[in-house]
Amino acid sequence: MRFTPAPWPRRLRSQEWYGGTSRDHIYHRGWLKTQGYPHDLFDGRPVIGILNTWSELTPCNGHLRELAEKVKAGVWEAGGFPLEVPVFSASENTYRPTAMMYRNLAAMAVEETLRAQPIDGAVLLVGCDKTTPSLMMGAASTDIPSIVVTGGPMLNGWFRGERVGAGTHLWKFSEAVKAGEMTQEDFVEAEAAVTRSSGTCNTMGTASTMASMAEALGMALSGNAAIPAVDARRRVMAQLSGRRIVQMVKDDLKPSDILTRAAFENAIRTNGAIGGSTNAVVHILALAGRAGVDLTLDDWDRLGRDVPTIVNLMPSGQYLMEEFFYAGGLPVVLKRLGEAGLLNRDALTVSGGPIWDEVREARNWNEDVILPVERALTASGGIAVLRGNLAPGGAVLKPSAASPELMVHRGRAVVFEDIDHYKARIADETLDIDETCVMVLKNCGPRGYPGMAEVGNMGLPQKVLRKGITDMVRISDARMSGTAYGTVVLHTSPEAARGGPLAVVRDGDMIELDVPARRLHLDIPDAELQARLEAWTPPAPAPESGYARLFHAHVEGADTGADFDFLKGCRGAAVPKDSH
Known part of the structure; x- marks a missing residue:
């Protein structure tokens, strides 16, 4: 299906803060102008919040400040007003007792940021695995037009002629040391080879899985999931997403239009095809709860059970995300699912059109990485x-x-x-x-x-x-x-x-x-x-x-997703009362 845009122009949410001559409007505009913004930026153009999970203590997201500048460029080009907003950033590799404990806190922070601030549309700038579901959960709770931009995976790791994956080889080498098959000195030397560039884990770990889930759900532009973090095309994707969110605001294309039952079914089947992380189960169940979609564990088993795992990536397979991108990335997988009758082709995406339109022309450039069904890693994949x-x-x-x-x-x-x-x-x-x-x-x-x-x-x-x-x-x-x-x-x-x-x-x-x-x-x-x-x-x-x-x-x-019991469903983005 295609989305029917709302009439434009119309009064935007941000105009409740900026669109008038009262004392309160002058108060809000005047303080923002201290950063050097000219008066005509407040004339009713969409205000786009770039919700940035950059943090030096979230290494996977350490390059997102640069990426945010490309998003801003796209927003400016499309006639929007971009404002970068820092949000809670939980890193799996530093947070104790575990980053998962803080996913719900991050989602709450994002929800309240979107509700309390003069934001018409949001770019969800994410990377390390909990940041992706938490920002989507917050966006679903407020239903403000939103688009996901992930930071992308790091480059392949290589150690002594062997392709090594972030995380996967941490476990393998650690066990090898305990088994007496590898020295502690070699393990330390391998450290620099396993994680050698900006970006998330280069395996089909949770970060790559959730980037794929965002794309399969329709919440990111087609092709977003697999572009390496340091590839120039990642920055192009950020700029195009900045352009797109402005039009989404004008069209009033919201998460509730995209996060439908059909979209969640596509995500579950995609997870089976890519050999995705078990962590996707708790995140997708939580997101469905925020979106008001009735999704259960049994849906995960029923929908994914007959899906062959065709992406030959660690930890299930042989290759890494860099090769997955070169082979054609997630659009090829979605096309395969569509050809097999396992994709809801009419599911809407942030493009404003159906997901099938985005992937029907995708080509597979490496059948060792994205396998034919007859050579699937597992004939019955999924969870x-x-x-x-x-x-x-x-x-x-x-x-x-x-x-x-x-x-x-x-x-x-x-x-x-x-x-x-x-x-x-x-x-x-x-x-x-x-x-x-x-x-x-x-x-x-x-x-x-x-x-x-x-x-x-x-x-x-x-x-x-x-x-x-x-x-x-x-x-x-x-x-x-x-x-x-x-x-x-x-x-x-x-x-x-x-x-x-x-x-x-x-x-x-x-x-x-x-x-x-x-x-x-x-x-x-x-x-x-x-x-x-x-x-x-x-x-x-x-x-x-x-x-x-x-x-x-x-x-x-x-x-049921390990969300908080009081956060189920969409609470909307009503304009809060002015306190001045």
């Missing part, structure tokens, strides 16, 4: 949603990153009560564990960690690694990095800190995993499980900051 007495609310697993021989497995549980217990036990050579066991980690979910940290891909015991074993079944209520890999069951719901069955698993219990049957089962009698649950007591809460108290009280489970 597997597991249920059973151990996960009545659901748990997730990424088949394309798992070991085929472990997809059906029965093993003895080795239990870690929390992440500190894991760290204390895992290096103990007397720990009764081998490769047939199932590692179980508790109290690392949204409420338990708090924040649901990326610790679900527990490193294996050294005595197992020394056998040459690289994977074991691991189960937790935590997340894992999108750059990670393995037969890892995540987001187990209800989480242990809420008294879910995971909380009462004991050393020696037998656990059955059957991914084809979507089953996760704790093999004890029902009566015993019930008795354990009745005897369970919540763990003592850790000392909390003010925000941590809010988080603990209001965060929902991973199975």
